[in-house]
Amino acid sequence: MKAIQVHEFGGPEVLTLHEVSTPQPAAGQVLVRIHAAGVNPADTYTRTGTYAVKPPLPYTPGSDGGGLVEAVGAGVSRVNPGDRVYLAKSITGTYAEYALALESQVFPLPANIEFAQGAGVWVPYGTAFHALHHRARIKAGETVLIHGASGGVGIAAVQWARAAGLRVLGTASSARGRELILREGAHQAFDHSQEGYREQILASTGGQGADAIVEMLANVNLAHDLKLLAMNGRVVIVGSRGDVTITPRDLMARRGTIHAFTLWAVTAAEEAEIHAAIFAGLENGTLRPVVGKQIPLAEAPRAHREVLEPGAFGKIVLVP
Numbered sequence: 001m002k003a004i005q006v007h008e009f010g011g012p013e014v015l016t017l018h019e020v021s022t023p024q025p026a027a028g029q030v031l032v033r034i035h036a037a038g039v040n041p042a043d044t045y046t047r048t049g050t051y052a053v054k055p056p057l058p059y060t061p062g063s064d065g066g067g068l069v070e071a072v073g074a075g076v077s078r079v080n081p082g083d084r085v086y087l088a089k090s091i092t093g094t095y096a097e098y099a100l101a102l103e104s105q106v107f108p109l110p111a112n113i114e115f116a117q118g119a120g121v122w123v124p125y126g127t128a129f130h131a132l133h134h135r136a137r138i139k140a141g142e143t144v145l146i147h148g149a150s151g152g153v154g155i156a157a158v159q160w161a162r163a164a165g166l167r168v169l170g171t172a173s174s175a176r177g178r179e180l181i182l183r184e185g186a187h188q189a190f191d192h193s194q195e196g197y198r199e200q201i202l203a204s205t206g207g208q209g210a211d212a213i214v215e216m217l218a219n220v221n222l223a224h225d226l227k228l229l230a231m232n233g234r235v236v237i238v239g240s241r242g243d244v245t246i247t248p249r250d251l252m253a254r255r256g257t258i259h260a261f262t263l264w265a266v267t268a269a270e271e272a273e274i275h276a277a278i279f280a281g282l283e284n285g286t287l288r289p290v291v292g293k294q295i296p297l298a299e300a301p302r303a304h305r306e307v308l309e310p311g312a313f314g315k316i317v318l319v320p
């Protein structure tokens, strides 16, 4: 089979296409034929070799994928060959024609969801659910700001928060991104590349601030977020690419809280809850993964460049 491999850490060019042997499922394992693999910003951090996650070389990147079960090992009972599935991590990596996974990493994909959409399920929707429900503990009637709403996690958070009965504010730097946010359920969209947008957000809450903020770029926004919080407000740091200085009194004055997490550290109970909520949401139409770009597998370097560029529009997926 063809697979992208990383033989040395470095820039996007280290993602190279190779012919490798197709893995076979041992007991408790599932072989999935990948129809699309999700590209996440974290894949680019890992590729540089400077991130907390540092796999042994060579490795095939990718924790998200949508496809068909090709074969199952002894003892596998939850899925059968031919089943449509999405992957939540895998043993061998999803940037490939086939990925080997544990039975516990394979989940049913409802018939109304395309494989490309299935490649944008686990990391985006898992992260958004954990941020909103497990960390911010959102409640219907509250106001949430999705700070960076046009990308994979942001769109997921918009859809989930809207379905949960919140007033949803989102930001994006492109007009296309803001249209997408509004289409997917935000009540208002703001441009985080424009001067004065924070004042507009505060004004839109009648000066009260947001009860919860889901933050995609904390190194740029965290200090300002604290001034946009309502009393007892919660900021959840999802993404950050550097250091930041904050004024703790902004938090003290609002009895505010800052939460942070990585999806890799969710508990088994939280993960089970996330997958149950994902299946229900995909099936009932609440969750509609948005695929902005489908890029051939061999062009993985391009996907890694583009996923870090401004102007996000849902997910970038790789197609073997």
Ligand SMILES: NC(=O)c1ccc[n+]([C@@H]2O[C@H](COP(=O)([O-])OP(=O)(O)OC[C@H]3O[C@@H](n4cnc5c(N)ncnc54)[C@H](OP(=O)(O)O)[C@@H]3O)[C@@H](O)[C@H]2O)c1
Binding pocket: 040, 041, 042, 123, 124, 127, 147, 148, 149, 150, 151, 152, 153, 154, 171, 172, 173, 174, 177, 192, 216, 217, 220, 221, 237, 238, 239, 240, 261, 262, 263, 264, 307, 308, 309, 310, 311, 312, 313, 314, 315
């Ligand atoms: N904690 C975790 O476990 C976890 C899991 C998944 C993702 N993440 C992190 O969360 C972040 C978002 O992930 P993603 O998959 O949604 O990435 P993505 O699809 O590339 O989207 C990035 C988002 O960040 C927005 N953004 C850019 N500049 C911004 C700014 N100054 N202020 C606010 N938002 C800004 C983008 O908006 P425009 O393009 O419209 O400017 C876009 O909406 C990444 O940093 C990622 O590494 C963390």
